[in-house]
Amino acid sequence: MAKKQRPTKAQQEYQEFVKTKEPKRSILKNCIWAFFVGGSICALGQIIMTIFIKYFNFNEKTASSPMVAVLIIISSLLTSLGVYDHLAQYAGAGTIVPITGFANTMTSAAIEHRSEGYVLGVGGNMFKLSGSVIVFGVFSAFVVAIIKILLMMLGVI
């Protein structure tokens, strides 16, 4: 019942006071942060890709897998050291959208649940946050693939 009670005058005043003190996070500022941090991560990926093409005999297509792996290693390490989450406070989607964000959610879930043991804690919770990406990615890829195959069989494409 307590929830339905109207806030008293003092409470209302306090709420308004809190609003004035809250740091204003403008959408534009967040977008600029996201743009620069996200863009930098992608540019770093491009640099890694160029290195793989130049010195390790990969081509444009095959270089993307090792590049992604290197970014994931970097992201896991930075997450372990607590740097990535610090950056994420400012960068928002700039750190969530790149593949490094995927590695970050997995690493942080793994570290966070290690106190519950390796099998139930780490193993069971590693995909807690990132699992949704895999589930929806795989299912939608399956649906689109089937639609595409049907259209190919019918001779539309």
Place this chain on the structure above:
Amino acid sequence: MEKLFWAFVIGGAICVIGQIMLDVFKLTPAHTTVILVVSGVILGGLGWYDPLIKFAGAGASVPISSFGNSLLKGAMKEYEGGGLVGVLTGIFDITSAGVSAAIIFAFIASLFFRPKG
């Protein structure tokens, strides 16, 4: 050098789309990434994602939307090589490097590090 510039701009732009989903539409990070992955699959199905990768390089292949595109591409490649079962066997074909690396290094991290306050 030009490729680096476009990787920065396109990669940044995709992150801004994600930020708008977070801020304007008040979605959770999980919903944002799921929407981006599914749109990557759909764009891949329409054949629009590969030209974007060709143009922007890592700017298109680092954001999570490329994960969706790669899932579909792997499935279609195996289908062409081995028939309908290929959809199941090929779906993780290209993304395997990313998923395996993430699992392995997340596990290694859990061996050596403790949660930061």
